[in-house]
Amino acid sequence: MSTVEKLQDEASCSICLEYFQDPVSIHCGHNFCRACITRCWGELAANFSCPQCRETAEQRNFRLNRELGNMVELVKQLKLQPTREPEGEKVCEKHREPLKLFCVEDQELICTICRESWIHGAHAAVPIEEAVQKYKEQITARLQALKEERQKLLGFKLTGEKRCWEYVEKIKKERQRIVFEFQQLRQFLEEQEQLLLAQLEELDRIMKRQKEMVTRFPAEISHLDSLISEVEGKCQQPASEFLQDIRITFSRCEKFQQPAGIFPELEKRFSDFSRQTVALKETLRQFKGALARELETDGGKSLTWDVETVGRKANVTLDPDTAHPQLVLSPDGKSVRWGHVPQRLPNNPERFDSVLSVLGCEGFAWGRRYWEVEVGVGGVWSVGVARESVKRKGRMSNYPEQEIWAVGHWRGQYRAYTACETVLPLTRIPRRIRVALDYEGGQVAFFDIDNKIPIFIFPPATFTGERIFPFFLAGSPLRLCP
Numbered sequence: 001m002s003t004v005e006k007l008q009d010e011a012s013c014s015i016c017l018e019y020f021q022d023p024v025s026i027h028c029g030h031n032f033c034r035a036c037i038t039r040c041w042g043e044l045a046a047n048f049s050c051p052q053c054r055e056t057a058e059q060r061n062f063r064l065n066r067e068l069g070n071m072v073e074l075v076k077q078l079k080l081q082p083t084r085e086p087e088g089e090k091v092c093e094k095h096r097e098p099l100k101l102f103c104v105e106d107q108e109l110i111c112t113i114c115r116e117s118w119i120h121g122a123h124a125a126v127p128i129e130e131a132v133q134k135y136k137e138q139i140t141a142r143l144q145a146l147k148e149e150r151q152k153l154l155g156f157k158l159t160g161e162k163r164c165w166e167y168v169e170k171i172k173k174e175r176q177r178i179v180f181e182f183q184q185l186r187q188f189l190e191e192q193e194q195l196l197l198a199q200l201e202e203l204d205r206i207m208k209r210q211k212e213m214v215t216r217f218p219a220e221i222s223h224l225d226s227l228i229s230e231v232e233g234k235c236q237q238p239a240s241e242f243l244q245d246i247r248i249t250f251s252r253c254e255k256f257q258q259p260a261g262i263f264p265e266l267e268k269r270f271s272d273f274s275r276q277t278v279a280l281k282e283t284l285r286q287f288k289g290a291l292a293r294e295l296e297t298d299g300g301k302s303l304t305w306d307v308e309t310v311g312r313k314a315n316v317t318l319d320p321d322t323a324h325p326q327l328v329l330s331p332d333g334k335s336v337r338w339g340h341v342p343q344r345l346p347n348n349p350e351r352f353d354s355v356l357s358v359l360g361c362e363g364f365a366w367g368r369r370y371w372e373v374e375v376g377v378g379g380v381w382s383v384g385v386a387r388e389s390v391k392r393k394g395r396m397s398n399y400p401e402q403e404i405w406a407v408g409h410w411r412g413q414y415r416a417y418t419a420c421e422t423v424l425p426l427t428r429i430p431r432r433i434r435v436a437l438d439y440e441g442g443q444v445a446f447f448d449i450d451n452k453i454p455i456f457i458f459p460p461a462t463f464t465g466e467r468i469f470p471f472f473l474a475g476s477p478l479r480l481c482p
Contacts, residue, residue, distance in 0.1 A: 004078055007075055007078070008075055011072045011076075013031075013032050013033045013036055014030075014032065014051065014052050015032055015033065015036040015037070015040060015051055015154075016033060016036050016147075017147060018033075019072050019075070019076060020032075020033055020068060021033045021034070022034040022035070022064070022069070023068045023069050023072065024037065024062040024063060024064055025063055025065045025068075026048075026061065027050070027055070027061050027062075028050045028053055028057075030050055030052045032051070034064075037051075037062060040154065041060060041158075042162070043162065044161070044162060045165075046058055046059075047165060049161070090109075091111070092110065094114070095111050095113040097111035097112060098111060100127065100128060101114075101115055101125045101126065101127060102125065102126055102128050102130075102131035103120050103124075104123065104124040104125065104131075105123040105124060106120065106123060109128065171441075192280055196273070196276065196277065196280075199269070199272075199273050199276070200273070203269050203270055203273065206269055227252065227253070230252075231253065312368075312369065313369070313370055313371060313372075314364070314369040314370065314371045314470075316360045316361075316362070316371045316470045316480055317333040317334065317360065317361045317362070318335075318358050318359075318360060318480075319333075319350075319359050319360060319361040320333070320358075321350045321351060322350045322351055322352060322357075322358050322359040322392070323336070323351065323357075323358040324352045324353065324356045324357060325342040325343045325344075325345050325351075325353070326338060326339050326341070326343070326356060327339065327357075327358055327474055328343075334479060335477065335478065335479035335480065336358055336472060336477070336478050336479075337474060337476075337477040337478075338356055338475055338476070338477075349393075350392060351392060352392050353393050353394070354393070354394055354395050355473065356473055356474055356475055357471065357472065357473045358472050358474065359386065359390075359469040359470060359471060359472075360469050360471075360472075362469075363388055364437060364439055364467060364468050364469075365465065365466070365467045366439050366440065367440070368438045368439070368440075368441075369436075369439075370434055370435060370436040370437065371435055371470060371480065371481075372432055372433065372435070372449060372480070372481035373432070373433050373435065373478055373481065374431065374432050374479040374481055375431065375432075375433055375478060376477055376478075377429055378409060378476070379409060379475055379477075380409065380473070380475030380476055381409055381473060381474060381476050381478055382399075382406040382408030382417065382472070382473035383406060383407065383408065383433055383435055383446075383471070383473075383478065384399075384404060384408075384417075384435060384444065384446075384471050385404070385406070385435065385437055385444055385468050385469065385470060385471055386402070386403065386404040386405075386406075386468070387402075387403045387404075387463070387466050387467075387468060387469075388466055388467040388469060389403075390402050390403065390404060390471070398419075400418060400419045403461075404417065404471055405417075405444040405461070406471060406473070407424065407433070407446050407455060407456050408473065414430075414455075416446075416456040416458070418458070422456070428451045430450070430451065430455065432448075432449040432450055432481060433446055433448065433449070433455065435470065437468060439463055439468065441460065442460040442461040442462050442463060443457065443458065443460050443461075444458045444461075445457040
């Protein structure tokens with residue numbers, strides 16, 4: 001490349017590949033046309049990436065480069081002169097004649113003598129100037145197509161970056177919201193706990209006072225017995241003696257006061273305490289019910305099940321190439337059952353050969369998906385997801401080591417196949433189970449659709465770019481819900 005060509009290249013924008021128009025410099029020092037970089041960044045609010053070196057900046061910042069603009073104007077005035085080869089270099093090596101023709105079939109320069117030779121005589125040959133003009137037009141058309149393709153890819157890139165940034169912000173806001181709401185809930189529960197414990201302490205103090213009152217009852221009873229005996233003796237006296245000191249007798253009888261009812265204050269306080277605990281239980285019950293409805297709702301309005309957080313329902317079909325030979329799949333690939341007699345099937349690498357398992361046809365490497373499976377009452381079955389690299393041949397160890405996330409039924413218990421194989425304390429038997437996969441969040445969750453309750457949510461995992469497939473173990477019949 002000549003010096004003039006290099007200078008012209010330096011005066012060109014790397015986005016539009018034309019001379020700079022109103023050139024500006026961005027944060028990393030690279031230069032672009034103002035219109036090109038503005039169109040490239042589009043509606044981005046942050047993370048402005050240089051199209052040339054990929055360095056990012058948090059703020060949109062560029063300045064006018066007047067010096068570069070002046071240089072571009074000077075370069076435009078230069079005329080690219082064709083490079084002259086040294087004297088005698090552009091001649092036919094065989095005939096030492098100037099190379100003035102271009103052989104279209106052999107795609108090479110020839111001289112007039114070569115044109116009449118046996119080698120090129122039957123070939124079409126045109127003057128070099130005509131060949132250059134024709135091929136320049138073809139190359140120019142292809143160059144324009146490449147530029148258009150580049151612009152499309154640049155648009156896809158910017159759109160993808162924008163969507164990724166939007167989801168980063170959504171995840172950030174949801175995380176903040178969840179943390180805030182559960183902090184509020186914890187604070188509310190702690191305040192209620194302190195309040196109820198304080199009331200119990202007050203009840204304890206009242207109970208001690210009442211207990212002290214009870215300990216005085218024997219003395220009061222003894223005093224009352226003496227007074228009764230004295231009054232009865234007074235009533236047995238003759239009339240003249242009976243009327244003597246009658247006023248004193250009345251006074252002694254009236255001085256005795258009947259004690260108040262047993263534990264009236266304690267009963268009232270304890271009744272108030274009971275009402276508060278019942279109200280708290282009702283509040284927590286309503287909260288649990290609202291949470292369960294939020295997890296179950298499928299109308300697109302709840303946080304957990306709307307399109308943007310859970311994604312769409314996947315149309316899962318069972319893959320016959322992965323099915324164990326003793327598994328019988330329905331013709332539509334929507335149900336599977338265990339057959340007692342192994343089928344004669346090719347032992348391809350994808351097929352399970354020792355575990356009664358089958359995968360879905362489609363794997364997922366992004367986004368949120370869910371599907372629903374009808375399971376039997378009892379039997380042996382598992383539903384969930386597995387990595388594409390899951391072990392297919394030979395005896396399989398426990399699910400976590402194979403990176404399978406599943407729940408199922410085995411030996412009369414519903415289980416989540418974690419490292420410690422969690423037994424699920426289900427109070428109702430699930431008949432339809434929803435399997436929800438959040439690939440970017442690394443989360444797999446299971447829900448009982450009919451009873452409207454969550455079954456189990458696995459701790460977050462990292463899928464590291466590998467495809468994740470629906471997984472089924474069918475010791476008893478399973479069917480994908482339509």
